Amino acid sequence: MAMIKVLMLSIIGGYIFSKLHIPIPWMLGPIVVLIITQFIHKGELKWPRQLGDLGVVIVGTGIGLRFNIHLFESAGFILLYMFLLNVILIGGAVGIAYLISRFSKMPLRASVLGAIPGGLSQTVLFAERENIGEVGSIFYFQVIRLLLVVMIVPFIVAGQAAGQTGDAKFSVSLVFIIAMTWAFSVFMDRIHFPVAQFIAPIILLIALQLATPLTMPQIPGLVMVIAQLFIGAQIGLKLTPEKVQLPVRVLIGGVMSALALIALTLGSSFIMSFLMDTKFTTSFLSTAPGGIDQMVLLADAVNADISIVSLFQTSRLLFIFIIVMPLLKAIFRWREKKERIYEQKTNVEKVNV
Template identity: 50%
Template sequence: MKGILKVFLLAVIGGYVFSLLHIPIPWMLGPIFSIITAQFFYKGALSWSPRLQDIGIVIVGIAIGEQFNLSLFRSTGILLLYMFLLNIILIASSIALAFVLSKWSRLSLKSMILGTIPGGLGQILLFAEEEKDVDLAAITYFQIVRLLLVVVVIPFIVSGHIVSKSAANIPMSYSLILLFLLSWGFSYVAKCFKMPIAYFLAPIILVIGLQFAPFDLAPVPPLVMKGAQLLIGAHIGLMLKPHMIKLPLRYLAAGILSSVGLIIITYGTSLIVSHTLDFSFATSFLSTAPGGLDQMVLLADAIRADISVVSVFQIFRLLFIFLFVMPALKYYYMFTAKKRPLELDQDIFTKS
């Protein structure tokens, strides 16, 4: 409990300082920066409960559900085509990038691919743990560095496209607390049924469904959204551990290069989306960026980008990777693993 309180205090200090400096999404970036920095100087115990992050994600899910534009689905066909093509480009670019960096860093191609593909951090690591011949420490480092760089760099890239958002004075209400408890329970049930990113998707689905009911939903106050940013930012800040810097220098450099490469690739695809679909640059870039779903949506909310578009594009990318890319990789690795012993047997037979 003391470790959690220390992290909370660091997060509040970081968020407050970043808000004074007028940095984008200060209550997420501030905690990330302050907690990462503290870990390199403070040797005591720092901890954070995953449940606290889930609380923040559920709050973000409720806010998205309340702002979701259902008219977006009128152009589902063209959106699906663009999302499919963009993800093919992203995955192909990730594999090509992994191939080049694997040669340079001398990390196995298999580990490099798993470190470079911009899927969900937890799901990628679970997949990697099932594979015996990968460098799990390097994969963890690559995925965390990508997430951190995207979360830190992209707000400054789109900062020039920010539309000032007036701070509405929305009070906390019992109906919002009830909505949160209902969303939490719905998310828990969805998680039991193996719904991907359940604590994010389930509240969105629930709140969109409740919009058709004959009563008004309580809006999420700005102070509560800042709290959600802090809960998520504290979790991200604790991901990068000082011991990860002890990896070989080539691995450390390759992790940064792969992340920068993905940001450049998605910057290019976002220009295509902005031009062809007539979305703002901020909306297009946040829709295609290889970051975490909740972080990109939080940023979209902060700068008045189209939350519905960003959510749909980011959710599609995650589902595309979970449902198609990861099973394809699994099948490929199983096929090559079966083929390798056969080739060894043939070599032995030839030599004999």
């Protein structure tokens, strides 16, 4: 019953937003309606994580089927631009985290983990493994960033050309491909590959296109609508009343951090647009600090280059998990060691006195 309620609310939200001509309505509608519902409705609301994951797999499959493999012909320049933009974004995020930590009185390392635009679940898991006490605040920062980006960014790029109508036909081959990408994403998730539900289908389908002459099917618009609804329902249930039972400074700090990150990526998108001669929508959505699946869905809705957006969004996630997280871990260890030495020194001095 709890799942049926979420499904009906999501459909209502998607329908209303589609009538208002809001971008990616079948994702934004469920998010907004479910957030509001949770603060006024005391009953149980549930949505299986597997359905949300399936929605992400479908989106990843759609991107993989339409990925422009000719981008690899200029891979050297693209890698250079991705590295440059990642350094700017992560460096800026750390600077924002420092200012927010001063305002919110949060420890710097918790503020940094809250500000870094990476995967929500992986960041929270990292915080737990590092025994950081402010896991709740970090989760709130990540959730509020995701929600604000998903709700604000569409209006920044609104007014652009509408995306494809999705008049492709449903076929048995498409069902087989989705099943195959789902299985591959489950395998990649088990070996702890970041955001496997989205990235794994793209990797698999690019490999198939490069290795075989097979003609790939396209995903019908109705299937993408269902995927949006599944994702929107999952995101909409993340911000529960319990999650906002934090000090007012932390609550305000989370909003300020998210808005500052959006402003930072807006500025960096002009750098990307200049370097690569891309449209504003493509460069902004490539750098926006939202979930990779949501930004690619939005890119599709406004006719941005989904291949470039997915490449740059994926590169940021990999940059965070391969370079930034290990670096943060080493810094945290160094600071803990330094603090222990200082405490020992202080205790010895007290004993001598």
